[in-house]
Structure formats: structure tokens, C-alpha cells
Amino acid sequence: MADGSWYDADIERVIISEQQIRDKIAELAKQVSADHADAADGVLLVCVLKGAVMFMADFARELGRLGPASEMEFMAVSSYGQGTTSSGVVRILKDLDRDIAGRRVIVVEDIVDSGLTLSWLLKYLESRGAASIEVVALFRKPDAIKVPVEVRYVGFDIPSEFVVGYGLDFAERYREMPYVGVLKPEVYARS
Ligand SMILES: O=P(O)(O)OC[C@H]1O[C@H](OP(=O)(O)OP(=O)(O)O)[C@H](O)[C@@H]1O
Numbered sequence: 753m754a755d756g757s758w759y760d761a762d763i764e765r766v767i768i769s770e771q772q773i774r775d776k777i778a779e780l781a782k783q784v785s786a787d788h789a790d791a792a793d794g795v796l797l798v799c800v801l802k803g804a805v806m807f808m809a810d811f812a813r814e815l816g817r818l819g820p821a822s823e824m825e826f827m828a829v830s831s832y833g834q835g836t837t838s839s840g841v842v843r844i845l846k847d848l849d850r851d852i853a854g855r856r857v858i859v860v861e862d863i864v865d866s867g868l869t870l871s872w873l874l875k876y877l878e879s880r881g882a883a884s885i886e887v888v889a890l891f892r893k894p895d896a897i898k899v900p901v902e903v904r905y906v907g908f909d910i911p912s913e914f915v916v917g918y919g920l921d922f923a924e925r926y927r928e929m930p931y932v933g934v935l936k937p938e939v940y941a942r943s
């Protein structure tokens with residue numbers, strides 16, 4: 753919940769609290785661990801920067817306690833830029849550093865909103881010969897989806913409002929908040 757930090761003043765409403773996020777990540781890690789207990793060479797976690805940075809760090813640590821072993825890769829893609837709606841054009845800002853052929857890939861994504869980023873990314877990864885590709889997404893907006901995408905593990909379904917916190921930004925700000933909330937309208941008016 754709001755915790756007395758500077759950013760609370762800009763938040764109209766908390767959508768998901770820090771504790772809810774923590775509990776959900778433990779649950780997601782348990783499911784992924786159980787489903788991949790037989791992965792002899794572990795799983796390859798592909799974090800979609802920048803938004804998924806917090807989720808990746810917390811999820812990977814939880815999964816690490818349970819196994820199987822994981823390795824981490826980072827891609828940076830962007831379609832929102834400074835705005836609150838997808839531009840529809842996904843740009844790769846940082847590509848994978850290595851070959852993913854034959855690996856069990858788990859894409860770690862913060863939010864599925866229109867689905868454009870993920871649907872583009874899945875096609876891109878599929879072309880690289882992974883043994884399997886699954887997605888774990890902490891947040892999803894079911895009413896905002898424009899392109900159907902299969903997300904095996906979902907943390908929270910949330911309303912179709914623009915949210916910030918826990919990695920999610922508005923014009924690069926608010927990523928460091930430990931909870932997820934909706935900004936006050938005056939914050940948009942200021943920018
Ligand atoms: O389902 P979609 O409508 O495509 O939206 C989801 C994507 O949008 C955001 O990324 P953004 O483009 O803002 O880049 P960022 O992670 O660097 O903030 C978010 O982190 C997801 O990756």
C-alpha cells in the first residue's frame with residue numbers, strides 16, 4: 753500500500769499492493785518450478801526490459817529457491833515511448849546476447865496490455881529455434897487486448913487503466929515504486 757514515500761502524492765489509487773505482488777510472485781514461481789522440474793539443462797529466463805526489471809529480479813530469486821536452475825537473458829523493446837498508448841511499432845533496443853536454440857525459454861514480462869509487444873516478441877523468438885517458449889506476465893489487461901497471445905502464467909488481471917510502479921513507467925518515471933497504482937490526472941496535465 754501507499755507507504756509515505758514521495759511518489760504517494762502523485763498516486764490516485766493503489767491497484768496492487770507490495771504484499772500482493774510478493775505473494776503472487778511466490779505462487780508463480782511455484783507453478784513454473786513444478787512444470788519445469790524435469791528440465792535437465794534448466795530454463796532460460798528472457799526479461800523484457802525495461803518494465804520487467806523488478807519482476808525478473810524477484811521472480812528469478814523465488815524460482816532459484818525451488819529450481820530448476822535458470823539462466824538470464826535481457827532484451828529491451830519499446831513501443832510506448834513517452835505516452836500512455838502503444839505506438840504499435842515495437843523497436844528492439846537490445847537484442848539477445850546468445851543462441852536460444854533448443855532451450856526452454858520463459859519470457860518474463862511485466863504487463864500484457866494490447867498484446868502487441870508480446871505477439872511481436874513471440875514471433876521473433878520462435879524464429880530462433882527454442883525448444884519451447886512460454887510467458888509469465890505479472891499483469892494483464894483482459895479488456896485491452898488487441899492481438900491474442902498465449903500467456904501460460906498470469907499474476908493479476910487488472911482494469912484497462914494506465915498504471916505505474918513496480919517497473920511500469922509513465923515517461924520513464926515511477927518504475928521504482930514498490931506497488932502498482934493509477935496516477936492523478938494532474939500528473940498528466942503537468943507533463
Ligand atoms: O501489450 P502492449 O500494449 O504491447 O504493452 C506491454 C508492453 O509495454 C510496456 O513496454 P514499453 O514499450 O513501455 O517499454 P518499457 O518497458 O521500456 O517501459 C510494457 O513494459 C510491456 O513490455
Ligand code: HPA
Nearest residue numbers: 865913914915916920921
Ligand atoms: O498501463 C501501463 N503502464 C505503463 N506501461 C504500460 N505499457 C503497457 N501498458 C502500460
Ligand SMILES: [Mg+2]
Nearest residue numbers: 803832833921
Ligand atoms: Mg514503458
